[in-house]
Amino acid sequence: MKKIYIITGATSGIGKALCEYFAINNTVFAGYRNAEKLNELPAQAIPFFIDSNRPESIAQAAEFIKSKTDKIDTLINVSGCVVAGAMEHLPVDELRRQFEVNVFAHIDLSQRLLPILDGGKIINISSMSSFGIFPFIAPYGASKRALDIMFNALQLEIKKDIKVISIKPGAIATPLWEKSINENEKSFSTCTDYNKEIKFMVKNAKANGVKGLPVEKVVQTVIKADSAKNPRPSYTVGLDAKAAELISHLPQGILNKLIKFKLAQKAK
Numbered sequence: 001m002k003k004i005y006i007i008t009g010a011t012s013g014i015g016k017a018l019c020e021y022f023a024i025n026n027t028v029f030a031g032y033r034n035a036e037k038l039n040e041l042p043a044q045a046i047p048f049f050i051d052s053n054r055p056e057s058i059a060q061a062a063e064f065i066k067s068k069t070d071k072i073d074t075l076i077n078v079s080g081c082v083v084a085g086a087m088e089h090l091p092v093d094e095l096r097r098q099f100e101v102n103v104f105a106h107i108d109l110s111q112r113l114l115p116i117l118d119g120g121k122i123i124n125i126s127s128m129s130s131f132g133i134f135p136f137i138a139p140y141g142a143s144k145r146a147l148d149i150m151f152n153a154l155q156l157e158i159k160k161d162i163k164v165i166s167i168k169p170g171a172i173a174t175p176l177w178e179k180s181i182n183e184n185e186k187s188f189s190t191c192t193d194y195n196k197e198i199k200f201m202v203k204n205a206k207a208n209g210v211k212g213l214p215v216e217k218v219v220q221t222v223i224k225a226d227s228a229k230n231p232r233p234s235y236t237v238g239l240d241a242k243a244a245e246l247i248s249h250l251p252q253g254i255l256n257k258l259i260k261f262k263l264a265q266k267a268k
């Protein structure tokens with residue numbers, strides 16, 4: 001049966017792959033922020049403008065969707081960015097930007113669409129960073145954790161029949177990694193006292209952008225969660241994500257020693 005999907009961040013990486021898959025047999029509303037990338041969307045998708053840094057665009061996007069349909073089967077919150085750097089130096093405005101894009105925009109759009117989501121699902125693309133074990137990308141990890149906590153609370157509280165699912169991929173080969181290097185260049189240049197660590201982080205990001213798992217792995221997990229009658233609240237994608245989940249259960253003191261040791265080894 002043809003279903004109705006809303007997918008944000010549909011012009012690149014995971015969102016684009018999800019959009020391509022679901023648009024084959026369904027109605028897909030595809031979120032873009034840059035009109036120059038509209039050609040990345042499948043011809044049959046219905047594009048809508050949404051810029052997570054512009055709250056009025058989120059309200060307009062929700063109104064547009066509601067003017068076209070009175071029911072959504074699945075809302076997939078995909079759009080995201082990475083704010084990275086040393087906590088000692090990161091400007092607080094950068095932390096605000098991180099939460100605006102990765103948390104508040106998703107909550108805003110979801111709240112506005114809840115009235116037409118009864119009987120449906122919300123699938124958030126979180127991250128293994130949500131397990132909170134990665135230094136130098138703390139804003140990103142904190143944003144994903146906040147996303148998971150707030151949407152899990154929504155699941156516990158809500159009286160409508162809506163299933164909330166968090167997908168936590170490990171490293172996936174998408175343009176996100178290259179973007180994260182470019183967008184954080186200024187912050188990196190101010191942490192000269194962390195040169196070795198930042199150099200390692202950049203090298204690692206470059207490698208992940210190429211050697212990460214293919215986007216299809218995330219698409220397969222989303223399909224599994226979306227088609228399940230009783231989906232789990234959380235799915236990890238990739239061995240790295242499973243390992244991150246496992247070690248995040250260690251006592252904080254032991255975990256910190258382990259991470260510091262590993263980082264010192266790798267950032268020589």
Ligand SMILES: NC(=O)c1ccc[n+]([C@@H]2O[C@H](COP(=O)([O-])OP(=O)(O)OC[C@H]3O[C@@H](n4cnc5c(N)ncnc54)[C@H](OP(=O)(O)O)[C@@H]3O)[C@@H](O)[C@H]2O)c1
Nearest residue numbers: 009011012013014033051052078079080127171172174176
């Ligand atoms: N790649 C990974 O290893 C990985 C792992 C775990 C989780 N994730 C998560 O997966 C999601 C998708 O990331 P990806 O890897 O597919 O990266 P990507 O290729 O960079 O895609 C990110 C998407 O979000 C959009 N976006 C970014 N900032 C936005 C804003 N301010 N307003 C509206 N849209 C915005 C981008 O638009 P443009 O196309 O215009 O840039 C793009 O469509 C993110 O939430 C990310 O955190 C990724």
